[in-house]
Amino acid sequence: MMIAAVCGVVSALCLVAACKREERGLRVDPPSSARVNSKTLSELRPGNVQPISAPNEFEQNAFAMNEGKRLYEWYNCVGCHAHGGGGIGPPLMDAKWIYGGAPEQIFATIVEGRPNGMPSFRGKIPDYQVWQLAAYVRSMSGQVSKDASPSRDDDMNVKKPEQSTEQQEPRGTGGVPKSAERPQ
Amino acid sequence: MNQLWRSTSSLSLRVLLSILILCSLSLSLTSCSRNPDRSRSVQTAQPATQISQAGQIAVPPFANVAEDGQWTMPAKDYASTRYSGLDQINTQNVRNLKVAWTFSTGVNRGQEAAxxxxxxxxxxxxPYPNILYALDLTxxxxxxWKYEPQPAAAAQGVACCDxxxxxxxxxxxxxxxxTLDNYTxxxxxxxxxxxxxxxxxxxxxxxxxxxxPLVVRDKVLVGNSGGEFGVRGWITAVDAAxxxxAWRAYNTxxxxxxxxxxxxxxxxxxxxGTDLGVATWPPDAWKIGGGTVWGWISYDPELNLIYHGTGNPGPWNPDQRPGDNKWTSGIFARNPDTGEAYWYYQWSPHDLFDHDGINEQILLDMNVNGQPRKVLVRPERTGYVYVLDRTTGEVLSATPFVHITSTKGVDLQSGRLIPNEEKTPVMGKVIRDICPPAPGGKDWNPSAFSPRTGLIYIPHxxxxxxxxxxxxxxxAGTxxxxANVKMYAGPGGHRGEFTAWDAVTARAVWKLKEKFPLWSGAAVTAGDVVFYGTMDGYFKALDARSGELLWQFxxxxxxxxxxxxxxxxxxxxxxxVLSGVGGWAGAIVAGDLDPRDQSAALGFVGAMSDLPEHTTKGGTLYVFSLP
Structure with missing residues (x-):
C-alpha cells in the first residue's frame, strides 16, 4: 500500500510537472493589421519616442503555429528560405533580421514585400494566415513559447525541430541588405 | 593535398574493342614523356590545333585557326574547346607566375563569368547588378568605362542559385x-x-x-533561367544590329x-511524334514545365547547326508530371537563322533528380570504330560522358565519370537512360544515397579540350x-x-574531382581529388598547362599530360x-580569373545561410557547412603573368 501511495504521489507530481503546456483559448483573435508598421526599422528615434508593440497571440497557440508551418510550405516560403537556413532568401532561424524580427515587422515584410526580392503577398494571403506564418517564422529562431512551438517534422529530417532550436534574440536590423552591396 | 591517383577499373573498359585499348596504351605512354625542347617564348602562334598523338581526336577544321591571342567568347571558340594556342606560359615556367594586377568588381556575390x-x-x-567594365590592357x-544596366532589384528574388x-x-x-531581369x-x-x-x-x-550569349553572324542567341520557378524554357535569337x-523556340x-x-x-x-511537348505532360503542365536554356550553346558553321541543352522539368517532384516531359533535360540541334529544330536527344526522359541538360558541348572530330565521325562530347549532370554524332544525334557512347547509383546506364538501342527503381523518388518517402545528386556529376562549369593531349579536362x-x-x-513568381534535399560527399569523402578524360577510349586518364565541389571552369593552353580554381580560393595550374600540380595561388x-x-x-x-564564391554551391557564403538547416539552398548547404571556415565573400579579378 505504502509503495502504491508513493507511486501515486510521484506520478501525480509528474503529471503536475507535465501540465505546463500551451494555454489554448477557445477563440483566438489575430491581431489587427492596423498596428503594422508601428515599429520602426531604425534604432534611432529622434525625440526618444518609444515604438508601440503588441504581442502576436498566435505565438502561444500550438494549432496556429502548426498551421503557420503548413502554410509556410503551401505558399512556397520554403522554396526560398528552406527550413530556416535560407537559400534564395535569407535564413529565418538565425539572429539577423534585415527588416526586423518583431511580429508586426514580419507581418509587414510578408504583406508589403521588400525591395531585394521578397515578393509582396498583399491580397494573396488572408491576414490571419499571415499572422500564423509570422508566429511560425519566429518559432524557427526559438522566440516563442516552447510549449506551443512545433515539436516535430513529418518529412525528411534536415534540422532540429523548432521546439528544440536554441533561442536567437533578434539583433536589430543586423543583416546587410543586398542593396548595400551595390557599388557606389 | 592533391593526391594523384590513376582511375581504376572502369566498367566500360570491358566492352571496348581491343584496338581502342591499344590506342589508349600508346596514348598513356606518350603522355609520360615531356617535350624537352619546348620553346620558352613563341610570339607567332602556330595553327592551334593539330591531331592528337593518338591520331584519333581533333578539333574540327572550323575551329582550327591561328591563335590571335584574344578570348572573345566564354567558350573561346564555336567548338567550345576553351583551348588557347598561347604557349609562353608552359609547364617549365608556370611556377613563376605572379600577380600582374587585380580589379574589384564591387559586388560580393558569386562570380561565374569569364x-x-x-x-x-x-x-x-x-553578378547582379550586372555592371559591365571595360579595362584597358595597355x-x-x-x-x-563602365556600363550599368540597373536591373530591377526584385529580380534577385527569383534567381534560384545566387x-x-x-x-x-x-x-x-x-x-x-x-541582365538578371531579362534584358539582352x-x-x-x-x-x-x-x-x-x-x-x-x-x-x-x-x-x-x-x-x-553566343553570336552567330547577325544573331545573338540567348535563353532564360528559372527551372525552379515553373517557367517555360526558351531560346531566342535577337538581331545583333x-x-x-528574330525567332523564339520554346522547349515545351x-x-x-x-x-x-x-x-x-x-x-x-x-x-x-506530333506535339510531344504537350502529349508527354499532364494537361497544361507543359506551360509551367521548365526546359530553360541557361547553359552553353555551341555552333558548327559547316553543318550550320547550333547545339543547346534544355533544363530540368518543373517541379522537381516527378510524381506531379507523369510522362517523358519533352523537351526538357535534353539537347537540340537547330538552324541558327530560323531556330528550326533538326534533331533532339533527351538525356533524362522524365527527369527524376533535377538533372538539367545544359552543360557545355565540345565539338570534335573523332575516330569511332575506325570511322571518322563529327561528334559532340558532353560530360553531363547524369554522371555520364556522352559522345553523340552531331549530325544525327545518335549516342555513340555514354560512360560514367563519377559514382552513379541513380541510373543503370544508357541503352544505346533505344537511347534511353535506364532508371534504377530503388532510387526512383516517391512522394512522401525519403530515398537515400542518390548519386549523383541534383547538381549532378558535373554542373554548368565548363570543361576544356586540348588538341595536343587529346584529353578533356572536366572539373566536377x-x-x-x-x-x-x-x-x-x-x-507564379515563387x-x-x-522536394526536400540533403546533399553530402560521395565515396571517399572528397566533394570535388578534376578528371582528365580520354573520349576515344572513354576512360579517365587521371583524376585529382578536391576537398570542395569544383564549381569553376577549366582552360588549357598550348603550353600544356590546364587552369582551374577551387571554392576555397586556390587558383591552380596542372601539367595537362600528367595532372601534376605545378603552381597554385x-x-x-x-x-x-x-x-x-x-x-x-x-x-x-x-x-x-575572377574570384568571388557563390553560385548554388557557394550560396552558404554568398547568402550568409545557416548550416543548421541541411536543406538550405535546395539541399546544397548539407554538403557545404564547412565552407565558411575556408573562404569569405569576394569579387576580384586576378591577372597573372611571368615576371
Missing amino acids: PIVAGDTMYVVS RPGATK VVNRGAVFSNGKIFYN VAVDAATGKELWKTKLGEINRGETMTMA SGKI GPDRDVLIGANFRPFYAMDR NNLCMDFEGVEANYI PYVG KVDSGIISQPVTYRAPDGKQYVA
Whole structure:
C-alpha cells in the first residue's frame, strides 16, 4: 500500500510537472493589421519616442503555429528560405533580421514585400494566415513559447525541430541588405 | 593535398574493342614523356590545333585557326574547346607566375563569368547588378568605362542559385550580355554606349537570365533561367544590329512553338511524334514545365547547326508530371537563322533528380570504330560522358565519370537512360544515397579540350543526396520545386574531382581529388598547362599530360568562374580569373545561410557547412603573368 501511495504521489507530481503546456483559448483573435508598421526599422528615434508593440497571440497557440508551418510550405516560403537556413532568401532561424524580427515587422515584410526580392503577398494571403506564418517564422529562431512551438517534422529530417532550436534574440536590423552591396 | 591517383577499373573498359585499348596504351605512354625542347617564348602562334598523338581526336577544321591571342567568347571558340594556342606560359615556367594586377568588381556575390578579351580591352560583367567594365590592357587595370544596366532589384528574388552571370561576348565591335531581369543588351565595345536593350522575359513569371550569349553572324542567341520557378524554357535569337527578336523556340508545348517542322529528324523513336511537348505532360503542365536554356550553346558553321541543352522539368517532384516531359533535360540541334529544330536527344526522359541538360558541348572530330565521325562530347549532370554524332544525334557512347547509383546506364538501342527503381523518388518517402545528386556529376562549369593531349579536362562534383518528393504548389513568381534535399560527399569523402578524360577510349586518364565541389571552369593552353580554381580560393595550374600540380595561388575568395588566357598589347601572355564564391554551391557564403538547416539552398548547404571556415565573400579579378 505504502509503495502504491508513493507511486501515486510521484506520478501525480509528474503529471503536475507535465501540465505546463500551451494555454489554448477557445477563440483566438489575430491581431489587427492596423498596428503594422508601428515599429520602426531604425534604432534611432529622434525625440526618444518609444515604438508601440503588441504581442502576436498566435505565438502561444500550438494549432496556429502548426498551421503557420503548413502554410509556410503551401505558399512556397520554403522554396526560398528552406527550413530556416535560407537559400534564395535569407535564413529565418538565425539572429539577423534585415527588416526586423518583431511580429508586426514580419507581418509587414510578408504583406508589403521588400525591395531585394521578397515578393509582396498583399491580397494573396488572408491576414490571419499571415499572422500564423509570422508566429511560425519566429518559432524557427526559438522566440516563442516552447510549449506551443512545433515539436516535430513529418518529412525528411534536415534540422532540429523548432521546439528544440536554441533561442536567437533578434539583433536589430543586423543583416546587410543586398542593396548595400551595390557599388557606389 | 592533391593526391594523384590513376582511375581504376572502369566498367566500360570491358566492352571496348581491343584496338581502342591499344590506342589508349600508346596514348598513356606518350603522355609520360615531356617535350624537352619546348620553346620558352613563341610570339607567332602556330595553327592551334593539330591531331592528337593518338591520331584519333581533333578539333574540327572550323575551329582550327591561328591563335590571335584574344578570348572573345566564354567558350573561346564555336567548338567550345576553351583551348588557347598561347604557349609562353608552359609547364617549365608556370611556377613563376605572379600577380600582374587585380580589379574589384564591387559586388560580393558569386562570380561565374569569364573575362572577355578583344583587342587591347578586357570586358568583365559582374553578378547582379550586372555592371559591365571595360579595362584597358595597355594601362593594366585602368577602367576605360563602365556600363550599368540597373536591373530591377526584385529580380534577385527569383534567381534560384545566387545572382550570377556567366559572362559577356564580343562580336563585331559590340559587347552583348544578359541582365538578371531579362534584358539582352548591346553595348558599343569602344565607348560603353548602350546600343539597344531588349526585354525578353518577365520576373513575375519567375524568369531570369544568367547565361552567356553566343553570336552567330547577325544573331545573338540567348535563353532564360528559372527551372525552379515553373517557367517555360526558351531560346531566342535577337538581331545583333537592331535588338529585335528574330525567332523564339520554346522547349515545351506544341511543335509550332518548339519550331519543330519538316526537317526535324531525331535519331531515336522516343523523340518522334506530333506535339510531344504537350502529349508527354499532364494537361497544361507543359506551360509551367521548365526546359530553360541557361547553359552553353555551341555552333558548327559547316553543318550550320547550333547545339543547346534544355533544363530540368518543373517541379522537381516527378510524381506531379507523369510522362517523358519533352523537351526538357535534353539537347537540340537547330538552324541558327530560323531556330528550326533538326534533331533532339533527351538525356533524362522524365527527369527524376533535377538533372538539367545544359552543360557545355565540345565539338570534335573523332575516330569511332575506325570511322571518322563529327561528334559532340558532353560530360553531363547524369554522371555520364556522352559522345553523340552531331549530325544525327545518335549516342555513340555514354560512360560514367563519377559514382552513379541513380541510373543503370544508357541503352544505346533505344537511347534511353535506364532508371534504377530503388532510387526512383516517391512522394512522401525519403530515398537515400542518390548519386549523383541534383547538381549532378558535373554542373554548368565548363570543361576544356586540348588538341595536343587529346584529353578533356572536366572539373566536377563527387556528391550524393537524400531526396523526398513533396507536393509543390504553383504560384507564379515563387519557387516550384516540391522536394526536400540533403546533399553530402560521395565515396571517399572528397566533394570535388578534376578528371582528365580520354573520349576515344572513354576512360579517365587521371583524376585529382578536391576537398570542395569544383564549381569553376577549366582552360588549357598550348603550353600544356590546364587552369582551374577551387571554392576555397586556390587558383591552380596542372601539367595537362600528367595532372601534376605545378603552381597554385591563394586568392581572396573562392573561385567559381571561368579562367581565360590572352596576349596583351605588350606581347606577353596573361592568365585571368575572377574570384568571388557563390553560385548554388557557394550560396552558404554568398547568402550568409545557416548550416543548421541541411536543406538550405535546395539541399546544397548539407554538403557545404564547412565552407565558411575556408573562404569569405569576394569579387576580384586576378591577372597573372611571368615576371
